[in-house]
Amino acid sequence: MDLRTVTVCRYIAPLREGGSLPALAEADDDFKYVLKFRGAGHGVKALIAEFLGGEIARALGFKVPELVFAHLDEAFGRTEGDEEIQDLLQGSKGLNLALHFLSGAINFDPGVTQVDSRLASEIVWLDAFITNVDRTYRNTNMLMWNRELWLIDHGAAFYFHHSWTNLEKHAKNPFPLIKDHVLLPQAKDLWETDRKFRSLLTTEKLQAIVSALPGEWLEWQETEETPKQIKEAYLNFLLQRLENSNLFIKEAENARQALI
Template sequence: MSLPIVTATRYVLPLREGGSLPGVVEGNDLGTYVIKFQGAGQGPKALVAEIIVGELFRRLGLRVPELKLIELDPAIGKSEPDQEIQHLLVRSAGLNLAVDYLPGSFGYDGSAGNPGDDAMAKILWLDAFVANVDRSWRNTNLLVWHKNLWLIDHGAALYFHHSWMSAEKFASLPYDADDHVFSVAAPAVPAVAEELVAAITSELLTEVIALVPDEWLGDGDRERYLGHLLARLEQRATWQPGGAA
């Protein structure tokens, strides 16, 4: 099993959000995508986190825009007047990550309604599990599209891989739920945790880790990701928002 691969045919415009300069591109399948560049500041590890976390969340019932791999010929950006973007396109030649573009979506700010205690608790627990530090009211990384909540931008999760923190240290690393957009749902977390723990098997984690292209990983990295996540699952009483069930 692998992610679909498309080829970028046109660079449409940059999305000037954060430091990674994602952009909107068209693909040879006539789709429109937000492209995340492997040549951006954090390199391919941010894309690895996007795939592992996004696909795990999807399999656990959350809405995440479809992910694909996208081949980029840097020549498609030759008419782009911004030199920074031109350089980024050149550095990112080859395989990148494509996120399905949701036209007309808007950032969640709470005004679109309460998604419900169970949904909020589920998102909070899963963000804590993968150590996602980027889901606060400053930047919710949640979109509302067709009245549904969609989760985006998981490149800041799994940050243990930037220095390969030991699995033992990551397993019990505390999570600051107070800064999370759904911190109010912490009391409801223990009620949903049991179902999530039962669903996150070694087989499921192996499946989503296998979706990451070989060229974005080092020797033994797949086993490291699996070991770190299984260890964190085992030590959930030390980081679970709302306390242990």
């Protein structure tokens, strides 16, 4: 798989909703993007999670804004007046990640929009699979655009990579935090979803997604592993998690039963 690469040419405004100070920006293709910075709090690992989570969601048929690699020139941001933003821009030179900006989209409100059990089950399955802790009532990370539900912001997924130890143990984690998922009460079709999604996420599909991670995001100071070895670790995590999906499905089912 190949993502487009754009060059950021105009910083428009910070999006203060995100703790990592994402920004609305314009690129050299004349489109606007929500730009995620490698110089933000969790660095490239948040970009890796955003990329893997978004592209796995797309492979499963969800609506996800187009992801692009976004290049920041070394000189970009030197005239920015806000010192915090200038530091962020200067610390993010090179390859970042951006999502196509959905103009006019509104935040998903579970009190206003009802999601059917099939779609709710599919989103819960995805988030349990990628260990996404950030799809809660407090922060749904979903948008309504053209009357359709879109998934955004997967940077908090794959949290195991912040410690990078006991990867096999993390792969078999039943993910008890699924109890806080905003759509869990409606997720009545998890086992049916499991059968469907396990057939869609082939080894070849997951390998293609992981292989597309940029090498410059995988040069970590905290490990002697090469970028190739790190990619292999992510792929193995995903394959083991898929093979043991019954663990997180049972956890989600038990948590749902406790709610209803």
